[in-house]
Amino acid sequence: MASTSKREKPENAVHRVHARNGLWQDGLARALGPELRRIWGIADDAEPGRVREIVLVRLNRVLVGLNRPEMPAIVWAAYNVGVSSPGEESGSVERLNRLIEEGGVKRSFRTCTRRLDEFLQAVKDGLSAVQEPITDEELGWAARKLAENSRHDAPEPAGLSAAIRRLRAPVEPVLKMFLDDTVHGPADGDGVPLTAKLGAGGEWFCVFTEERLLAGYRESTGANWPRTERWAGRDVVRTAAGRIFPTGVLINPSPVAGTGIDATLPLPPDEIARLAREC
Template sequence: MTSARKRKKPEDSVLGIHKRKGIWQDGLARVMGPELLERWGIAEDAEASRVREIVLLRLSRVLKQFPITELHLIVWTAYNLGAASPEEESGVVRRLERLVDEGGVECSFRTCARRFNDTFLPAVVRSLSAEQSAITDEDLAMASRWLAANVRPDAPQPAAGGLSSAIRGLRAPMEPVLKMFLDGPVHGPADRDGVPLTAKLGARGEWLCVFTGEGLLAGYRESTGAGWPRIGRWTGRDVVRMAAGRIFPTGILIDPSPALGAGADATLPLPPEEIARLAREC
């Protein structure tokens, strides 16, 4: 049996990476087998974290040949990257079903499965016959950060000097920060119609909670175990208009902390009176 596994072609072995827990599955190197490890430049005795880093980089390089569309989200969901609970033993079918059920994509499960199986996987197999590009220490460090945060490589991240950084240092002028918020993308929990969900904070009233990056939202969701019907993506301007259009006075919390009373320096509250002002200018 051992001999038979060692002779398994890389083209066959690569088709097992998305199964079970995907990239997080135990014994990933064993699933891949010696020939695929060698093809991708992974030492047989490499630590599990290093195996995941290189696998993630190889898959990412194949995916780069496709425009950033729903396919990217489908692929990383299939490999279990960016999931709220990567350790959950759900399997690729359930992961894609959940993606569809939560409104993450606008296509059916059957279409998701077809795009992954008939579009992406053949591209991965074809890539094995080409010369494998070098992987640098910088590449590995980047993959390590993606894995540590459990975020997709193509997920928008707050850049240095971006909105998240500006919020953390509100000694900066307020108007430029607000302009960055209004013009930029934000992510947040939404109902099945794509409308942002409100959080009732007792005497503080009702608030819409949004995040300046998918990584921040994923971290919040993992810390709190929140189960939202779907995730929405809007501009800050859209969220202001929706907050202003509600019957009850509603504020917006940008980058709320999952720990009560902690991380307030990284959270920007826009109270209802500020929302009313911004709405008049939108």
């Protein structure tokens, strides 16, 4: 029997894109909903980074068409993109207030919200028009802009990221955080973590505690992974421990060899085997 439930209008879903953590929110594809994803040409199985890039391109096309001098600063602050963004655990109201306080625009909060409403209306009006395919050049621009955001507008590390920075050796509370937290990383076509060979160090899964760190690494290195995924830390450990070849897990690797060691946590194969017995 066909479902009688009504599908949400894509115009309504537009308002969720700048909510919470904007383009960096977890579950962005889910927030868009199936109709808006279809209109914007986002595959249901698109990786989170690609979803973010396509949305950024779609929004930028509308923004360019409006041609308002103060609009870009207001829009990108609202969507949490660019140097004016305060980072995670914020909302568009907080981001706009910060933009004003820091002198990013010489407008009142009321004026900024009117400009944002004008932009949102333009986005919704454009949904009925033919959506031209997105080019590789546009995707490249979006990837660079998002990676720049993740590098230069990064919030102070918190949670597992901060705990790793304070470490000189793995300790049980931090390892428990890793097992319980979600991490992000490159995956093969089946969604299994990809291995990297680190010279004499053998094979490793490279994972990241925050998706923005993964995006920055990919942009800096030009990595061409089939896809990216997120997993519970304990699932990464179980997968690594179940491989034929001894496999370690490297958390938050730096894109530049020899740097960023204080923010990286290596879990060698023997440590992975021990953790797997406790999972």
